[in-house]
Amino acid sequence: MADPASRSVTLTPTARRGAELLRLHRDPALLRVVNVWDVVSATTVAAVEGTRALATASHSIAATLGYEDGEHIPVDLMLDMVGRIVRATELPVTADLEGGYGDPAETVRRAIGLGVVGANIEDQLRPVAEAAANVERIMRMAEQEGVDFVLNARTDAFSLGRNREPAVNLADAVExxxxxxxxxxxxxxxxxxxxxxxxxxxxxxxxxxRLTMIAIPGVPPLARLEELGVARVSYGPMSQNVALTALQHLVEDVHRGGGVPETMRILN
Structure with missing residues (x-):
């Protein structure tokens, strides 16, 4: 696509956010996104100084609505929540759309219609040619929609390759x-x-x-990832787990006779 800067005067709001999200990934500064799962989590994260983009977590959205992870949630429900998040913020939003719910390009097209400007799409270890064809279809469709779409093409080489040697997983991820x-x-x-x-x-x-990662415990520090040239880190369902852990801590403290911690902030 053409240089986003050369089209800035005519960009739609969605296209403008897409150009900004792409710029944030191309910037040598590591893009750090703490994943959200509903409107209140999105507005809470967006209000923190330094937040430049939002990313949804499919696992967390599914759990919020009572579904197991892994495309068990109906796509309409997933996109409804994603759309609510987009409407609640002016920041660029990238959505975790799992494997695409049977039709990755069409699911991304619907997401773009909601204002989404990036997405994770899992390869689920499909044959490389099939997975790459899905990527090509998504990017062609996004270009037709006039958006510099930040497809975060996910490979499950490691996450589904737990019974393989790490060197095999690495070679597969590279390919x-x-x-x-x-x-x-x-x-x-x-x-x-x-x-x-x-x-x-x-x-x-x-x-x-060009590489994005999940910042789970045990990976190199964020500053080192930035030095190595990583584009972005995200946190997947861990942000929701942190919030739920805080809730459990409150309940445990209440049962011990305590109450709301003095560090609580009034956020909504």
Whole structure:
């Protein structure tokens, strides 16, 4: 697509947010997004100084509405919540859309219609050619919609390859990630507890500001990931787990005779 800056005068609000989200991924500064799952979590995160974009967590949205993770939630319900989040903020929103609910390009098209400007789409270890074709269809459709869409093409090489040797998973992630970049994805998501050597190998294979990660305990510090050339880190369902842990702590303290902590903030 053309340089977003050259089209800034004519960009729609969705396209403008898409251009900004792409810029944030291309910036050498590590983009840090704490995932949200409903309107109140989205507005709470957006209100924190330094928040530049929002990312939804499919696991957390499904749990909020009483569904198990893994595309058990109806796509209409997932997109309804995503749309509510988009309408609650002026920040760019990227959505976790799992594997695309049977039709990745159509699901992304519907998400763009809601104002979403980026998405995670899992490969679920489909054959590389099939997964890359999905990426190509998504990016072609997004271009037709006039959006610099930040497809965070996810490979499950590690997350579904737990019974394989780490070196096999790394080689598979490299092959798949390169295929998705060649198909037009701007970034590749490799969720795993990656060590510094693995991160370096992936950045070398994809190029700087092309790898995105989940910042689970055990990965290198954020400052080091930035030095290595990682584009973005996210937190998936962990942000909801942190919030629910705080709720359990409150309940436990109440049962012990305590109450609301003095550190509580009035946020809504």
């Amino acid at each position: 798949r990630g390169r295929a998705y970049l060649d198909a037009g994805a701007p970034v590749v998501f490799v969720p795993a507890r990656l060590d510094e050597e693995q991160v370096g190998a992936l950045v070398d294979a994809f190029g700087p500001q």
